[in-house]
Amino acid sequence: MHSVASVRTFTTIGALTVACVIAVSTSAFAKDPGGSQFDVEGSNEKDSGQTLESSIVFSGSTKGSGGESSGGFTPIGNWSPPACWYEPKWTPAEFATEFQKEWDIPHASGVGEAYNLAQDHYKNGNPYEDFNESETGKGLWWSAVRDTDREEAGDPAAFACDTATFWVENGETPNVENAVTPDILAQLAYNRIKVPDTKVTLAPETTTKVNLPTWAWLDQAEFKEVSVTASLNVGGVNIQATTTAKPVSLKLEPGTADAETYPSSGECAFNDDGSIGEPYAKGKADRTPPCGIKYLRSSGDGTYKLQATVTWEVTWTGTGGAGGDLPNGTFGADQEVVVQEIQSVNR
Template sequence: MVRFSGATEGGSESRGGTGNVTPVGDWTPPACWYEPRTAQEFSKYMEDMYTETINTPGQHSYAKTAVGQMRDMYKDGKYKNYNLDQADEGTWWVAVRDESRWMEPEAQVCNELPFWLKNGDAPKVPNAVTPQILAELAYNRIKLPTTEVTLAPAEVTKVNLPTWAWLDKTKFTDVSVTAALDVGGVHIQATTTARPVSLKLEPGTADAETYPASGECTINGGTVGEPYAPGKANRTPPCGIKYLRSSGNGTYRLRATVTWQITWTGTGNPNPTRLPDGTFGNDQAVTVQEIQSVNR
């Protein structure tokens, strides 16, 4: 069974939580794949599935019949007792679906019944697990830090006042997940790494300007944007926003999205290889007030 380790549960420190990376473009990680199981693991898998199906109240009779026939084939039919007497000679290969994408059409293409392969033989099915497929599965399990930018002014900004924006470089560093498979004669692994490369700011209103004009702030020396400091008030921020109209009694929803460059290394692939870039972002409230003048 594929095992994952690394930043799958918020391994990158963040304020306010973590979330999954969203691939740029039409690419998505595999929704299903085939992976090996030992004879002992497959035996338990089949017996557990049979017992659960038979004993589930209200289970349809056709489901019980189908599972019973499948169990008979591997236990007393085409195969004998799950090939337990050949456990050192090969492995069972079974279809696995991503639990979060169970009903998607892409998850239904792995429809081959479990099959036996002797050690050293290559499976002749699409989506049989490889180091690259492991890397793509790891991609789908990366947890990225919430994209909450630091603003100056922090609480309330003013109309026509440039607002500086940046990300704390100590909280936005490389994030990696490793996927490994060590079953029978199959020993492969892959590590997928996400590296932040740019920040896109969307002010939440057309009455605003961004710095730079594209709204894309690039990484500079490991920092996204530049922290504000006394003495910089007359400078144009390298990354920021200028609101042209008050938010009134409400707020604007500033959206900050980080683009992450994603690569993988692994068995047979020591040099980082690109996978599609990914993004992750969120909204934060910004209050904009008119600058008050005093008449004498």
């Protein structure tokens, strides 16, 4: 399955030191490849800029590529993939066309002044001249991109890329945080990985008894390595990275303090064949399950919410032999368990 990043591309001149205080209404603002510094005062940052598709393509086990009982995992700790980044967008001619198109608006009070500042910056030699037309074939204009989901959720990180649209010569890596590299692509791929549902098989199934060990296991066919490749091929910039997640453990949380887990930590390791735990079979009633739970109190008229969470170990490899580790991720699900009070159990 291949997908193109659902993101918002925008350009900003916000890093420039030119001061431009413009007093006009909220509805009149510049949507400009030249940038948000030239947006008139009072405009909504979320509405400024232009909406374009990112050129990054994702393939592999991506979210949205089928299967309802699956999703993306949550990074352990405070780390998160970039909510915005920079990537190559235009040749000089393309940028000039885009610039003029976005500025082709009635010059209301204040907008004309912002337009003149943008013209000076990209066309009139302060510092760029004619959108760097003389450098055609020697580089590209790079611009910032927002992750649409995180932008719409109001995540401040989506608005952190405020460096002005900038020129990058061929073969150079921009000295700007979150400019696309294999490492950044790997992090973006992390955010696209789809992992299977974590509903465990139980024996007894759904209804168990007080003080009766309940066996839990996961099928080896479902839990195996998954990966997503993110690639970018624009105007000679051709890089990629593959991010791979490997399941390493299952954490069982019974949903009540009146329970014991097997093992006592509640952490069940994966077996060599990719399965976890051991299926219950006739004749195992007197054995302690390698992965499971024993409830010590009835759930009464209700249920306990058993939570099963799989931890995934994440690594990546990329263009030029780059690679490394990324934070582990977790993905879990709840399932209802009924626990009945039975004084004696005939096994």
